Amino acid sequence: xxxxxxKKQTSKGVRDxxxxxxxxxxxxxxxxxxxxxxxxxxxxxxxxxxxxxxxRFKTLARNVEIQ
Numbered sequence: 001x002x003x004x005x006x007k008k009q010t011s012k013g014v015r016d017x018x019x020x021x022x023x024x025x026x027x028x029x030x031x032x033x034x035x036x037x038x039x040x041x042x043x044x045x046x047x048x049x050x051x052x053x054x055x056r057f058k059t060l061a062r063n064v065e066i067q
Contacts, residue, residue: 013066014047020064022049027059037061 014020014034021031027049035056036048045061 014045014061014064015066019067020047020049021067022059022064024063025059027057028063030057031067034064034066 014037016034016037018034019031020034022028030049030051032049032051034047035050038046040046046058047061047064048056048058049064050056
């Protein structure tokens with residue numbers, strides 16, 4: 001059985017501190033600053049976005065556009 005290492009992968013240049021706008025999903029239309037980037041066991045990249053008013057939400061990195 002071959003060993004495959006999972007690379008920590010980010011979508012579209014997502015990085016901590018970057019401004020982003022959510023294009024799809026439950027939080028579509030919201031924007032803020034990327035704060036926490038995680039990769040799940042299944043390979044999905046999730047991020048925490050902090051809006052200007054301090055509200056936080058989690059979304060998939062593939063649903064955001066970096067500004």
